Amino acid sequence: MESLFSRDEKKQYQLEQINDLVEKNGGLVRTSEIEALGVDYRRVLHFVEEGYLIRVKSGYYTTKYFECTEDQWIQKLFGEDGILTMESALFMYGYLKDRPYKWSIAINKNTSKSRFNIDYPIVEPFYTEPEVLEIGVTETDFAGAKMKIYTKERLICDVLKYQEKMDREDFKKGVWGYIMDEKKDVVKLMEYAKERKVLKKVQNMVGVWL
Known part of the structure; x- marks a missing residue:
């Protein structure tokens, strides 16, 4: 036919x-x-x-x-289960003035690694244990929708924990941005520091300024 x-x-x-x-x-x-x-x-x-x-x-x-903007693609690809962290979260909180060239996304370590085999936008996954992933999570307005992001206190603990993975200047600006933040919660910071096993580092590097 x-x-x-x-x-x-x-x-x-x-x-x-x-x-x-x-x-x-x-x-x-x-x-x-x-x-x-x-x-x-x-x-x-x-x-x-x-x-x-x-x-x-x-x-x-x-x-x-x-x-689509980079923000929109990040929201579409990782908005359901990804969490903004490290430099990306520091930028969102205003601790870094310049947008990082890559997106730092915390994700369940059991998620498929193929999700990050993309050429654009540039994404750096932080594979995290499920029981640790959701500690200190909040939401922020992002690309016309909502996106998960770590609270300032959880974020700074992770920044200290993974200091060696960061650019030296970004690290200093990020930590100093938190120290100068009038809305920081020092009690919460110490709680997360214990959970993230960076209490001594927080006390030595941040505590003297608080």
Whole structure:
């Protein structure tokens, strides 16, 4: 039986369906959602090769990749279970003036490592034990939505704990920013310092200024 549509017409129809789905989902669509439209995986690969679709990461695609800001992509990719930490959180709290070139995201250590196989934005995962991950978590307004972030006190404890992973100047600015913060909670800081096993470091490096 002869098809009602030519190959090019069918291709255009499928692309319009995918684009509508991407728009509806706010810029990101899963492979399974594309296949649910009747587009098989080989066709998806062809669309990527031809430049109609862009692979954001394994199993996720977009047709509007460069129309999203970095913040929006971070929120879309990691907003459900990721937590802003280290330099990213220091920047959000105003302790660092310059936006870091990479995004520091705390994540459950059991999450798939392939989630971070992305070229843009640049993300540094901090794989964390589940029982430690949710200690000192709050939320902040981020890219028009909400994103988890560590409280200032939990953050500074982690900054001290992972000092060797940080740029020296960022470390100093971050710690000093907290010391000068009139809204800091010293009692909470000491509580988190015990839990994060950095009590002596907090007392020696921060305590003298409090």
